[in-house]
Amino acid sequence: MALLHEATISPRKDELVTPWLRTRPWWDGSDERGPAGSFRLDDPRGTVGMECFLLGSASGSTLFVPLTYRDTSLAGSDASLLGTMEHSVLGTRYVYDACADPVFVATVLDTIRSGGRQAELTVRRSDGTEVERPPDATASGEGVADVPRHDPLRPVSAVDGPDRTTVTAAGVALTVVRRLGEAPPGPALTGRLAGGSRYRLVVVTG
Template sequence: MSTIHRTTMTPTKLELLTDWLPKQSWYVGDAQTPELVRAGGFRLDDPEGAVGIEFMVVVDTSAPEPVAYLVPMAYRGTALSDVPGEALIGTSEHGVLGTRWIYDGVHDPVVRARLRALLRGEAIPQHQNESDTPDPTVTVHGTDDGLDVHINRVLRPTEAAQEPSGRLVAGWTWPDGTAARGVLA
């Protein structure tokens, strides 16, 4: 099970994402420097214990209407080889673990494997901020035995009745405090 360390990261995840997010093809904002707030997410455990896996939802409040983004992230103690340059979100100094290479999870083989395991019902989503605590609000509707997994980068709320099978559904909170749920993958 993953351990959540109560420590500092320099730069923070939000600082790294503020620089990285506007450079992505799926970014729909027009601000060169988005104003990001944490809005939700969850973690998955790496059975080997080597890679930290977090699915973070951030909301960009710089636009007239806030936009929610899903950024799956891999935290590694060493750099990955054979990944495109845009896969690296950045590096950060972790107060306990030292230098962390933070990657966009869609390019990380461990993140992709654990997401497929979750969609097959073989992994348990973990609370984003608590060690060894399952997150029952993250649900899988049906199972997916296929290999093609699509990550929804820009999140849109859906009604519970509209949640299709074979989908990963989780919630986030808008800046005004309104709760939302939608299909993440």
């Protein structure tokens, strides 16, 4: 379960993501872009937030942008830091490209291996009551038992290409499809938008 808080955030997530996108080699050049859907994944330790955005455009591609939120900086990952934001409940949050975050990599591998799904969303209101929030996108792993595990304390390496990011970790390689569409073969995390479109988002390729 992902616990969300009614809160104010400054700067807003889109204010961090939009300028960062323009620096990526996989950006398609379209500034007219909006959220097509998003989902969250669970950190078993409950310390790192993971939110995965699918950003659509009438004239360009649908982009896959997973982020992680941390309360302290991730050592050795300054190049993958989008910036910081102030959360009225949680305080300072460091926002990273999730492809360079070992907790995200470990969680995706676990989800693919186990056939898991996205986190259920619960919103804690300012008065302390909690309500469930239905997702506007879902994700599921294929359930492939021999997919390797990754230690979330061990660093990973992420290299951007023109339409995808290649992630290497100890004994495993992942392809994160950035411009959604064609994807390589292999065990995958698949996303589905509320309208029914399905995309292979992250594929174990080595």
